[in-house]
Amino acid sequence: MASAVSVSRQVVSAALALLLLVAGFWASWGTAQHVIFQTGREHGHVLLDRCDGGTCGGAFEPSAEGPVRTPKVTMDRSVGEKKGARLPVVIKPDTAQAVRVGPAGFFKAWIPLGGALLLASVVIAGGMRHRRLAWITGGAGAVLLSAAWATLSL
Known part of the structure; x- marks a missing residue:
């Protein structure tokens, strides 16, 4: 037993x-x-102009030439993301939601x-x-x- x-x-x-x-x-x-799988996604930087609650938002600057499909994006807020920061991001397909890339984005995910x-x-x-x-x-x-x-x- x-x-x-x-x-x-x-x-x-x-x-x-x-x-x-x-x-x-x-x-x-x-x-x-x-x-991890960034190919085929829109890359660039976001210049944070507002952070409130759990999200931040700002203007998106694409890395490649071409039309800007997403002029304003939002992203989840975490430590180190303050108003005025310029962060490398990738845009989730068919949204205006940005995801931070690089080592910080990898570990945050x-x-x-x-x-x-x-x-x-x-x-x-x-x-x-x-x-x-x-x-x-x-x-x-x-x-x-x-x-x-x-x-x-x-």
């Missing part, structure tokens, strides 16, 4: 940890795909996965009793979140 409880605890904990990691990846992928790694490490340590795997998972999440913070605050 005791081994059945132990096995079921580990199975449930593994399923929960996997669910957390899949949800973190899915939440990150919505933005990360635009940062993966912030939800970093949080999911930290949460999953607690489940792995407590429910599955795999301390080494929990330290590796939590360390990966901490490194990812630290890299995001460091690149966004530069």
